[in-house]
Amino acid sequence: MKTQEIIRVTLQNEMDLILAHKRSMRLGELAGLSLSAQTTFATAVSEVARNTIDHGKNGCLVLSVTTGQKEKYIIARINDDEPQLQKYEGLEYAKRLVSKYNISTSGNETSIELYYYIPLSDKLDARRIDSWRLQFREEPALSPYEEIKRKNEQLQDLAQKLKESEQQYKTLTNALPLIIFTLSEAGNLVYANEWLRRFTGAGIAELNETRWRGVVHPEDYDSFALLINHNPPLGAATIKTQCRLRHRSEDEYYWHLASISPLRDEEGRLQYWIGYLVDINAQKMMETTLRNNEELKETQQQLREHQDALETNISNLNRSNRELQEFAYVASHDLQEPTRKISFYSDYLLNKYEGQLDPKGRDYLGHMQRAARRMRTLINDLLAFAQVEREGITFKPVNLNELVQQVVQGLELPIAEKHAAVEVADLPTIDADPGRMHQLFQNLLSNSLKYAREDLPPQVRVYAEVDGDQCTICVADNGIGFDEKYLPQMFALFQRLHSGKKYEGTGLGLAICQKIVAVHHGSIRAQSQVGEGATFILTLPLHQ
Incomplete structure (x- = not known):
């Protein structure tokens, strides 16, 4: 029976137990299991993994899938350096939850394998399994602990495999979820791991010929080209830039952090440049979202201020209109004409009949004239007030x-x-x-x-x-x-x-x-x- 490993989880503490459960659930989801089946499989894995954490030594969970036969299973293999089967209390319960199980020992190592049948396995091929591995690698960490654990494991793997042969180096770089490459002094690609071809769809020869054009976004090409077209300063340790790379299948660009560092011999002569491209698209999207939120808040604030100003202007306009309407009514010709007549006839009476009026009558006419003059002054002031804005x-x-x-x-x-x-x-x-x-x-x-x-x-x-x-x-x-x-x-x-x-x-x-x-x-x-x-x-x- 052939198996394909998907992901490993070291079992050292309760945090690892949570990771084991979630990764088991995720594998069941990718295999097309129902939610209840996912939970059943993950529960069986958790029962055995808990015993390993409590009583075992150097425990490790390996999630795999069978290939090369009609019936296919997802497998959880729990390795333990302490072969004391009587301590696996959870195994009896786990047996009842899975399709089958297997226990094997080799020296001081005990392995317990839990098999869960995949009902719909027609489309389970090598490509699908590769995509599962890729998803596990590219999925964000479930917790800060996992992020630290993941980076620590990657660094440990890197430190170990860099000591091995060139073939081991290539295997390592192909396994890491980032693009690793080396450049000659002339800026030509000497080596690139498989992630570069998987992401861009272009090989080393094609990229050297096109100088990465068509892969790097046109707006970012000039800054990226500085890494490959010109000799960086001799004293430079690490040179970094950010650029967008086109994904071959989606025809969309994703942000990457590009970094190169010089590798020199014992005498300080440059041998070649080691570089990597890390996907930072999620970080960029987060920054863009935060920036857009700030801009949205500023726009909303400006809209509120404009709305307040608009309401104030409307209020002033309404008040002005009401005032103009009142003034227009009071200062109309219907008001001016009677006033003129009062002034005219009172003047006529005083001029023509002053001798026939007693002092009291003349005094009344004087009051009438003064009142008419005040009325005319008031009308003129009203007109002046109304015409401040009425006229251009x-x-x-x-x-x-x-x-x-x-x-x-x-x-x-x-x-x-x-x-x-x-x-x-x-x-x-x-x-x-x-x-x-x-x-x-x-x-x-x-x-x-x-x-x-x-x-x-x-x-x-x-x-x-x-x-x-x-x-x-x-x-x-x-x-x-x-x-x-x-x-x-x-x-x-x-x-x-x-x-x-x-x-x-x-x-x-x-x-x-x-x-x-x-x-x-x-x-x-x-x-x-x-x-x-x-x-x-x-x-x-x-x-x-």
Whole structure:
């Protein structure tokens, strides 16, 4: 009966027992056994392997498969250097679980073979068995312990077989699950194990002729070619690079770590280069996945930020639309026309019938005229507020020095009446809408004149400070000031801090200022104390 070995597991401790059980289950799965049959076979193996670990010496499990006969079995052979059969308590139970068993001794070694019948074994040929071996070798370790054990066993095998003949060296390199090769000083392949042909489908002669083109990914070829086309530095110990190699059957590229090291004689002369190619595709996929996860998190964060900004913009737009609708309704011609008529007829009555009215009637008409004027002022302010965004914004360079001087000239009469002094420092040129900027500074300077102290002539200063692409413009006065707790309502519509009997106004001036600054992508705030004046601070970009 011929057998083909698939994999070995040394039996030294409980961790090895777990490996023995899982490897037995895996072999049963590859052989096409049902889950219950896999479990039965693995349980039988575990029972005998446990006895070996508990009482034996130098135990080893060899999983194999029979070939060359009609009936085929998977075999678990447990070797033990302590031939004391009476200690194998688990053997009696294992006998009942398998198809057949065999016990043999040779010197101090005892071997127990457990056979399990493979029902569907028609396609069980050498190629299939080779693929099983390959799967066992390429499967990732089940635990850190197995990974360390696997590497330790490979290193032990390598250290032992490197001492043997060239034929033993070739056998070793063909058994390891990595591509091993040697290069001449000219960069030609001298030797390569079978894994190179199995993976790439190309032999030594073909690779030397093509210089690995068609096997190495085009994007990685230049870095890989440095290993084979040029003499590395004489002092180099190990040279490494990463590249993708094409798999012959899948026509896909897999990442490998390529490494070469010089082999020198006793006098230090280079004999040839020893190299290997290790499959690191799983590691690369993990790195890519982690990187993609980080990018996905960043994208999600950006989307959340954009969503928040979008919701804020929508909220501002809805508020603006509501305000515009209200203003359009209040400031319609239906409101302006009656106001004009009230003003016209009250003026007509005073001019034509003043002599026929008693003092009380003339006083009533005066109140009517003043109320009509206030109504017209309110309508005009409403229209001005609504038209800040309604009309198109035209940004162009505006010299604020010239613009503020024009505003001061326009306020010449109230400045003279109040004996005010307006000082304008050096102001920058910014991208702005000239008309709206004029209205902004006119409202701020008018407020400084309006809310002046009775015992002190108004002193108004306009100055600026530039920081990068932003400028801060201040309009400061020595007027009556205000309590900063009222700041939130100062820039709201129709909000006034002072009685209309003493200080005329509609409560829209600062609201208009705030809206003008907003359409220029800036901000406005104020600082003040009661009786010590106020400073309005504008922050505006130099360029739009």
